[in-house]
Amino acid sequence: MFSKILVANRGEIAVRIIRACKEMGIRTVAVYSMADAEALHVALADEAVCIGKAEAADSYLNEERVVSAALVTGAQAIHPGYGFLSENAHFAKMCQDNGIVFIGPSLENMDLLSDKEKIKRSMIEAELPVIPGSEVLESIEDAKKAAKKIGYPVMVKARSGGGGRGIRLVKTADELENAYHSAVAEGTAAFGDGAVYMEKYINPAKHIEMQVIADEFGNVVCLGERDCSIQKNNQKLIEESTSPVVSKEQRDKLIEQVTRAVKHVNYLGVGTLEFLLDTEGNFYFMEMNVRLQVEHTVTEALTGYDLVKWQIRVAAGIELNFTQKDVDFTGSSIECRINAKAPGNLKFLHVPGGPFVRFDTFLVTGMTVSPYYDSLLGKLIVFAGTREEAIRKMKAALCELVIDGIPNNIEEQIEYVSDPRFVDGTYNLNFFKK
Numbered sequence: 232m233f234s235k236i237l238v239a240n241r242g243e244i245a246v247r248i249i250r251a252c253k254e255m256g257i258r259t260v261a262v263y264s265m266a267d268a269e270a271l272h273v274a275l276a277d278e279a280v281c282i283g284k285a286e287a288a289d290s291y292l293n294e295e296r297v298v299s300a301a302l303v304t305g306a307q308a309i310h311p312g313y314g315f316l317s318e319n320a321h322f323a324k325m326c327q328d329n330g331i332v333f334i335g336p337s338l339e340n341m342d343l344l345s346d347k348e349k350i351k352r353s354m355i356e357a358e359l360p361v362i363p364g365s366e367v368l369e370s371i372e373d374a375k376k377a378a379k380k381i382g383y384p385v386m387v388k389a390r391s392g393g394g395g396r397g398i399r400l401v402k403t404a405d406e407l408e409n410a411y412h413s414a415v416a417e418g419t420a421a422f423g424d425g426a427v428y429m430e431k432y433i434n435p436a437k438h439i440e441m442q443v444i445a446d447e448f449g450n451v452v453c454l455g456e457r458d459c460s461i462q463k464n465n466q467k468l469i470e471e472s473t474s475p476v477v478s479k480e481q482r483d484k485l486i487e488q489v490t491r492a493v494k495h496v497n498y499l500g501v502g503t504l505e506f507l508l509d510t511e512g513n514f515y516f517m518e519m520n521v522r523l524q525v526e527h528t529v530t531e532a533l534t535g536y537d538l539v540k541w542q543i544r545v546a547a548g549i550e551l552n553f554t555q556k557d558v559d560f561t562g563s564s565i566e567c568r569i570n571a572k573a574p575g576n577l578k579f580l581h582v583p584g585g586p587f588v589r590f591d592t593f594l595v596t597g598m599t600v601s602p603y604y605d606s607l608l609g610k611l612i613v614f615a616g617t618r619e620e621a622i623r624k625m626k627a628a629l630c631e632l633v634i635d636g637i638p639n640n641i642e643e644q645i646e647y648v649s650d651p652r653f654v655d656g657t658y659n660l661n662f663f664k665k
């Protein structure tokens with residue numbers, strides 16, 4: 232097991248990882264920007280290294296400085312959390328070249344799974360149902376031919392996209408050219424990769440993802456599904472597990488298919504396979520995320536397995552000590568993401584309590600939330616024996632949560648979980664569409 236890990240992130244996920252390491256008896260190194268000098272993750276870590284100015288490009292995205300901080304402090308491994316460098320194969324290679332363990336998938340996995348065209352081919356080989364689509368489009372002429380073959384409406388997607396960026400919905404042929412060039416430009420600007428491909432637009436649909444963990448001994452365990460269909464501008468707001476519309480029979484079949492697919496690509500570590508579920512009950516594979524998801528906490532609350540600890544253990548070469556038969560899907564877990572609407576100074580913070588209520592955050596009274604980073608302030612997670620109880624518990628927790636001084640979306644989240652479509656489970660990706 233590692234004796235020291237550098238946490239290459241900030242905010243609530245950095246705090247989450249540091250806490251897991253403390254419980255495992257592992258020393259931690261925090262890296263931080265000048266804007267985060269007084270941040271909670273810096274205070275909680277055993278050591279801290281300033282790696283640059285406030286802008287992410289000069290700090291948290293600076294690969295050389297992060298690796299240098301690990302070398303200077305003697306960290307044996309780097310945990311990238313999510314976002315920033317978590318899916319950066321070049322950074323993972325830098326870690327490997329410097330004798331540092333990258334807590335994530337292998338370089339081979341990252342190369343395969345970062346290319347949405349390659350991974351689709353692999354999943355087809357593994358007999359996983361995929362969304363009808365194209366290979367990488369070399370020109371607008373290729374895009375026109377692909378759209379005609381697939382049939383409108385279609386989605387033009389950046390090959391290296393994520394977080395809702397590089398995606399354009401095209402309803403008619405008249406919209407295609409502008410959407411194609413726009414997706415190419417955004418993919419180039421955001422990810423340094425202008426390659427795009429096309430998929431059939433399945434609507435209405437639910438966004439269902441399956442959480443897996445795999446070790447180097449060939450063991451794969453699926454920790455069930457999360458329903459992530461409450462999204463605004465392609466950004467998730469509420470997640471729950473289990474999904475209110477996925478039956479035990481569907482779950483068992485998905486687990487079997489996902490396990491086969493993960494073994495087919497020789498995956499190692501924590502990962503998430505994302506699907507669209509149409510109104511006929513058909514699942515279509517979209518992509519695989521090769522990192523810890525923001526919403527991993529929902530799965531932890533439902534199953535009782537600490538994904539961060541197991542992510543670290545697997546990276547250290549430790550075999551999973553549980554099997555698929557050990558995973559219990561009884562109960563219901565819900566997460567609401569609490570986001571800032573604008574920067575501000577936190578005047579007062581009150582966190583709700585009670586059995587099976589959890590708030591993952593980096594907030595400390597008196598701190599200033601800067602405009603430089605993601606708007607996520609924290610994640611409110613509840614668990615209960617039934618979904619009806621979980622919804623009531625979430626409403627009570629949201630009403631109790633106070634974040635004074637920073638404009639936030641608590642009131643909106645109360646409205647969302649009270650919406651009849653959420654209460655009866657029929658909500659889908661059109662939740663915010665009129």
